[in-house]
Amino acid sequence: MVDDQDTALIRATLDEIEPVADSATAYFYAMLFVEHPHLRDLFPISMDTQRDRIFRALLTSARLIDDPDVLVQYLSGLGRGHRKYGTLPEHYPAVGECLLAALSQYATLTWNDASEAAWVRVYTRISQIMIDSAAEDEKHAPAWWDAEIVGHETRTPGIAVLTVRPDRPYSFRAGQHTSVETPWWPRVWRHYSFASAPRSDGLLTFHVKAIPAGWVSNALVQRARPGDVIRLGPPNGSMTVDHSTDSGLLCLGGGTGIAPIKALVEDVAERGRPRPVEVFYGARSEHDLYDLDTMLGLEAQHRWLSVRPVVSDARPASTGHQGLGVGPAAGRNERLAGQLPDVVMQYGPWSRYDGYLSGPPGMVRVAAEVLRGAGIPTDRIRHDSIEELAAAAR
Numbered sequence: 001m002v003d004d005q006d007t008a009l010i011r012a013t014l015d016e017i018e019p020v021a022d023s024a025t026a027y028f029y030a031m032l033f034v035e036h037p038h039l040r041d042l043f044p045i046s047m048d049t050q051r052d053r054i055f056r057a058l059l060t061s062a063r064l065i066d067d068p069d070v071l072v073q074y075l076s077g078l079g080r081g082h083r084k085y086g087t088l089p090e091h092y093p094a095v096g097e098c099l100l101a102a103l104s105q106y107a108t109l110t111w112n113d114a115s116e117a118a119w120v121r122v123y124t125r126i127s128q129i130m131i132d133s134a135a136e137d138e139k140h141a142p143a144w145w146d147a148e149i150v151g152h153e154t155r156t157p158g159i160a161v162l163t164v165r166p167d168r169p170y171s172f173r174a175g176q177h178t179s180v181e182t183p184w185w186p187r188v189w190r191h192y193s194f195a196s197a198p199r200s201d202g203l204l205t206f207h208v209k210a211i212p213a214g215w216v217s218n219a220l221v222q223r224a225r226p227g228d229v230i231r232l233g234p235p236n237g238s239m240t241v242d243h244s245t246d247s248g249l250l251c252l253g254g255g256t257g258i259a260p261i262k263a264l265v266e267d268v269a270e271r272g273r274p275r276p277v278e279v280f281y282g283a284r285s286e287h288d289l290y291d292l293d294t295m296l297g298l299e300a301q302h303r304w305l306s307v308r309p310v311v312s313d314a315r316p317a318s319t320g321h322q323g324l325g326v327g328p329a330a331g332r333n334e335r336l337a338g339q340l341p342d343v344v345m346q347y348g349p350w351s352r353y354d355g356y357l358s359g360p361p362g363m364v365r366v367a368a369e370v371l372r373g374a375g376i377p378t379d380r381i382r383h384d385s386i387e388e389l390a391a392a393a394r
């Protein structure tokens with residue numbers, strides 16, 4: 001979608017901007033709100049969590065520029081996701097104009113007529129994909145769903161499992177995530193993975209951990225109660241099961257990252273085609289393994305499933321699990337000790353498995369490398385965008 005010359009020019013601008021991204025982004029928003037004050041209402045009152053989103057999206061696009069299929073998929077998701085903010089096609093030129101002004105102001109070494117022309121071409125193409133996908137989506141899906149909380153279960157002082165009933169049918173795939181807005185913080189949206197495969201009663205579940213200074217997560221854990229109504233954006237994400245193969249699934253779920261892994265296990269169970277699924281469920285302490293009973297319940301029902309709890313803040317286990325392979329092992333469900341990716345490497349071989357990674361961004365980053373080292377090709381390792389995970393963890 002972009003030729004090599006434009007790619008090089010775009011990357012040169014972004015390399016120069018990256019160290020001063022905060023200033024460039026502040027300049028961009030200041031200009032946007034001064035020149036186009038009516039757009040201010042599309043953004044949250046407090047901009048602190050919003051600020052780096054646009055730059056993150058640009059970086060993600062730049063990183064994917066060599067992979068047009070994935071880039072179009074990413075931008076289409078972004079376009080659909082922008083409907084819930086009230087974004088309209090006529091807003092894109094205003095954003096583009098301020099974006100280019102900010103880039104020219106802060107990328108003084110690399111900015112010239114050629115790079116400006118490249119940015120105009122690329123931004124026009126990016127916005128067209130987003131506008132088209134939003135228009136297509138509008139034909140068959142609402143911009144957002146209202147969803148009533150029908151269950152709120154506190155699992156630990158900081159973790160709650162929420163069950164919600166959307167006001168209209170909501171279709172998604174196991175392993176995907178959505179964005180959530182609470183009534184208490186208008187226009188502040190946060191991503192949460194679905195913790196179950198689609199259910200016949202149409203209910204959706206989420207595992208939410210209250211993170212320090214996390215407005216949405218604290219509201220959902222501490223304040224939300226049955227009867228409250230939250231808002232959901234469209235489903236997104238490609239960490240879904242490839243049902244066209246019978247390869248095994250190697251799943252790493254760290255902390256609340258176990259939520260989509262549970263959904264994936266349910267998805268495999270519903271397909272009725274048994275294939276080996278090896279789940280490593282990591283937490284800092286025994287106490288943090290808040291969903292272990294559910295996972296062990298699933299393991300008891302399905303012979304093809306193995307669940308291994310791993311605790312990182314514990315002394316190494318005295319039993320010799322190392323190098324045993326992934327077959328049945330004595331003492332299964334006994335706590336393994338260590339960081340999730342390290343423990344997984346004590347098992348295997350994994351080269352014939354597909355990798356599914358979900359959890360803190362640091363874990364996902366390290367685990368992706370470790371699985372590549374274990375012989376799983378990059379295109380068979382699935383996880384959500386690490387930039388998005390890092391933003392969610394703040």
Ligand SMILES: NC(=O)C1=CN([C@@H]2O[C@H](COP(=O)(O)OP(=O)(O)OC[C@H]3O[C@@H](n4cnc5c(N)ncnc54)[C@H](O)[C@@H]3O)[C@@H](O)[C@H]2O)C=CC1
Nearest residue numbers: 193254255256257282283284312339358359360362363393
């Ligand atoms: N789709 C996804 O990827 C999802 C991601 N999450 C994210 O998962 C995180 C959950 O947080 P917590 O429960 O506080 O998890 P946590 O920080 O307690 O860690 C959970 C596990 O990950 C391991 N881990 C953490 N950092 C690591 C690193 N740098 N290298 C290797 N292993 C590491 C720990 O040893 C532990 O086993 C949040 O950041 C949340 O946004 C949650 C749900 C879905």
